[in-house]
Amino acid sequence: MKVYAAIAKALSDLGADTMFGLIGDANLFMVDSYIRDCGGKYVGSAHEASCVLMALGYAQVTGKVGVATVTHGPGLTNTLTALIDGTKSSYAMVLLSGDTPAIERDHFQKVSQRELVLATGAGFEQLRTPETLGQDLAMAFRRARVERRPIVFNMPVEFQWQDMEYRKPSYALAEDRAVVPTSPDLDNAIGIIASARRPLILAGRGAMEPEARAAIIRLARRIEAPLATSLRAKGLFSGEPNNIGICGGMSTDLGIETIMSSDCILAFGASLNRYTTGNGSLLKRKRIIQVNLERAEVGKNVEPDAGLVGDPGLTADAIVRWLDEAEIPSSGFCDEALRQKIADWKKPRSVAGTSRAGTVDIRLALNELDEEIPADRLLATDGGRFVGYAWEVFDVQHPRSFMTPLGVGAIGCGLSFGIGVAAAGGGRPTVMVTGDGGFMLGGLTELHSAVRAKMDLIIVVCNDGSYGAEHIQYVNKGVDPSLSIFDWPDFAVVAQAMGCAAVTVANFEDLAAAREAIRGRDVTKPLLIDIKLDPEAIPIRW
Known part of the structure; x- marks a missing residue:
């Protein structure tokens, strides 16, 4: 061969x-x-x-x-x-x-x-x-x-053109679900939980596998604790009545209220970085228990009161066994009143509106699109000041359904991520949310790649005609922001020329056409929705 x-x-x-x-x-x-x-x-x-x-x-x-x-x-x-x-x-x-x-x-x-x-x-x-x-x-x-x-x-x-005798390759991976041994740290963690009156459980991507999720939910029910996730674990507790959503800069008002009132945080598979902890402000006056299979992650960003190296799911079950054996009662923190608050919470419908003709409110527009797209969807986003609204509005049912370029904070990566996500979609639609600058930088390059691959990809361009983060910095310093403003081509026309379906949203009435385009889309052809926004009316949300 x-x-x-x-x-x-x-x-x-x-x-x-x-x-x-x-x-x-x-x-x-x-x-x-x-x-x-x-x-x-x-x-x-x-x-x-x-x-x-x-x-x-x-x-x-x-x-x-x-x-x-x-x-x-x-x-x-x-x-x-x-x-x-x-x-x-x-x-x-x-x-x-x-x-x-x-x-x-x-x-x-x-x-x-x-x-x-x-x-x-x-x-x-x-x-x-x-x-x-x-x-x-x-x-x-x-x-x-x-x-x-x-x-x-x-x-x-x-x-490449040399001859060789082929031998089938293989490799083996050892089981990595380590059990937490009996230790002073485990004893300390049990003591902290026993004395907590308002414990809260936080999970990151290191706890997103089914066994870990199920065990953490069992622990939350045992101690009556609300559940939260890091941004990258978005969707992990979807459907749970005590789920308050993301912990950190993307928390809801109810989430912030609940987190701030807690006196103990049990973190499973989360690195507790500054984004998850609000630069440490969300951890003040709380005792911290951190559980992670990776020893290097325990204490990397925050020094916990008890640090446990082990599989998050096995550790959660071990904690439940010790609590049951010691007959420690539940906290009562996540009671019926809090669960009702969670059930009654509604997403905000708008930011502050926009008075500029030919533009729409970003949160209102994204909410309209979210209501039309099936709940079992995949979500990919680019970077930019718009992205917090996309994370807030578009829900997913599991962290593996969510992809965002958090590694280096670059713009222009989103559509490529979205194509990879869509290729693994298994019949689910993929929503890819980008800004106009990121779309010009990397999205336009790969738009026809998505067309060639015949993907069910809904591309939402949050188009404020500017590089938004730079626009805000100019404005905040009293500098003329014109260097951040760009007169882009008509994205809908360009997308149609490249083989996509496309809709432009420049007012509230256009949102009905966008919803209709989503409902009636050809799932073998990407759909681009160009949302016109006012660069002066998009506060950073993260």
Whole structure:
């Protein structure tokens, strides 16, 4: 078997059923064999960074290792920002990158690929020889899972047409559900819970698997505690009557009131960073119990009163057993009155309105669209000042249905994430919310990629004709904000020219047409909704 075909088959044997990429002379035959010989699904991108972002989105939704491929030299250098985002967000993916022939010292596309990759924080795994292909690729997949970061698999281009004997690759992962041993910290945690009168449970992405979720809910019911999540665990407790939503800058008024009145926080699988804790303000005068399977996460941002290293679900069940054995009563904090407040809470319908003709209120517009889109949806967002409203308005039913570029805070990544999310959607619609600046930076590049892939993708452009965060800074300092204002092309017309359905919303009446477009959409064609907003009427919400 030729090496390029063996790489394709090894990917298939390792369970990679979908690959994102941009072909070049170092990977084009491998991609062709992956599609034609192995029956793999391939989604092509227009830019190398985009295929990495797509693979990150796919990995988030499926829980699998995301797979992307690019050619050598500038093909790899174009992915660096995306690799940094994947590394900082702890997503498991493998990027198969070509490399220039070692014999050609002066190859014009030769760059220091290993050094560039390692500088992003991603891992690097070399294809050493054709004979070690199976071992090397399996190691890349294993490292991606264990290290929870992108691993670049470096493929010398001179290998691809060599003959080799194929051996099926495999790798094994040890069980990582550690049990919390009897310890002073566990005893201390039980004592803290026993003395708490208003305990609250907070969960992060480290507690989003079904077993952990179920155990944490059992503990919450046992001690009558309200439930909250970090932003990245949005949707984890969807449907629970004691769920107060996100903890941090995105908390609701009811959430803030409940969090501030609590006297103890039990954090499971959450790093307790400054966004979740409101720069520490939400933790004041509270005792903190932090539980995480990753020892390095316990105490990284906040020094807890009791820190437990172990599986969140097993730890929650162990706490319940100790509470039952000691006959410790429930707190009564999440009583019928609080549950009724949670049930009665309604999302705000508007920000402060807008007086500028040809624009609409951002929260009102997003609420209208949210009501039309099926509840079982996937959500991807770009970065920008609009994004807090998208996080607030669009609910999801599980954290794996939610993807946002929090790693480096870059704009322009959202649509690529959305394409990867939609590729894993399994028949569910994907909502992708972006700003106009991010859409021009990266979204427009990949719009036709979504068209080619025939995706049920609803793209909402929050279009205030500006770079919003910069606009606010200019205004706050009394500086003319005109440098932040842009006269963009008509996004609906551009989208239609690229094969999308499209609607422009410039007033309240247009929202009815947008809702109708969502109801009657062709699920094999992306729909773009361009919402015209007033740059002076969008306070930052996060």
